[in-house]
Amino acid sequence: xxxxxxxxxxxxxxxxxxxxxxxxxxxxxxxxxxxxxxxxxxxxxxxxxxxxxxxxxxxxxxxxxxxxxxxxxxxxxxxxxxxxxxxxxxxxxxxxxxxxxxxxxxxxxxxxxxxxxxx
Amino acid sequence: xxxxxxxxxxxxxxxxxxxxxxxxxxxxxxxxxxxxxxxxxxxxxxxxxxxxxxxxxxxxxxxxxxxxxxxxxxxxxxxxxxxxxxxxxxxxxxxxxxxxxxxxxxxxxxxxxx
Numbered sequence: 416x417x418x419x420x421x422x423x424x425x426x427x428x429x430x431x432x433x434x435x436x437x438x439x440x441x442x443x444x445x446x447x448x449x450x451x452x453x454x455x456x457x458x459x460x461x462x463x464x465x466x467x468x469x470x471x472x473x474x475x476x477x478x479x480x481x482x483x484x485x486x487x488x489x490x491x492x493x494x495x496x497x498x499x500x501x502x503x504x505x506x507x508x509x510x511x512x513x514x515x516x517x518x519x520x521x522x523x524x525x526x527x528x529x530x531x532x533x534x
Numbered sequence: 535x536x537x538x539x540x541x542x543x544x545x546x547x548x549x550x551x552x553x554x555x556x557x558x559x560x561x562x563x564x565x566x567x568x569x570x571x572x573x574x575x576x577x578x579x580x581x582x583x584x585x586x587x588x589x590x591x592x593x594x595x596x597x598x599x600x601x602x603x604x605x606x607x608x609x610x611x612x613x614x615x616x617x618x619x620x621x622x623x624x625x626x627x628x629x630x631x632x633x634x635x636x637x638x639x640x641x642x643x644x645x646x647x648x
Contacts, residue, residue: 447633448633448634452639457641458622458641458642459536459639459641459642460624460626460639461536461639462636462637462638465636467634506577510633511633512633512634520565520567520579520582520584520589520590520631520633521567521579521582521590521592522567522569522577522579522637523579524576524577524578525576526576527576527577
């Protein structure tokens with residue numbers, strides 16, 4: 416079974432600075448997707464960024480980028496020019512591309528990292 | 535707004551009772567997922583439906599059941615409720631249920647079991 420670990424329960428950053436959130440995962444599969452979701456105080460889960468494991472290029476979405484190290488099974492999220500609205504719980508998630516298995520559809524989440532942004 | 539709707543927003547009930555949570559997916563999405571978020575278990579996948587049929591199953595208790603109806607809305611039924619079932623229950627939907635599909639989450643139903 417796949418597991419996702421976020422070793423930083425809490426992180427903080429000054430507004431306009433850069434912060435990196437860590438995520439590691441364990442899988443025996445070679446083809447999968449990785450995601451970062453944001454959960455603000457409203458509790459809504461919002462997709463931030465996704466990465467296909469077969470792509471070597473790191474995904475980027477505006478101020479958000481990832482550092483995907485497949486061999487190390489590491490998937491960190493970098494937030495540049497942090498804004499007050501970035502304050503939230505961030506979840507790293509894994510999804511298998513193996514069809515037919517009973518866990519094909521599921522997202523496996525890490526424990527989350529609470530990000531505080533200081534003005 | 536993700537386009538996924540969930541009702542009710544909050545539900546307070548007693549142990550031993552049964553409740554039904556409802557989800558309407560985004561227009562055009564055929565697949566629905568249910569997740570449970572609790573303090574001790576984190577975010578856990580419960581079950582997935584695609585066009586009315588069960589596609590994948592996760593850590594769903596036998597006391598819980600779900601279905602997806604012909605109009606594609608889904609219901610999650612929780613019975614013989616226990617204190618530990620108190621959690622935030624999310625529904626998500628995606629276009630086709632494929633691994634690469636983005637799952638769009640609803641606002642959740644907060645269940646409190648007293």
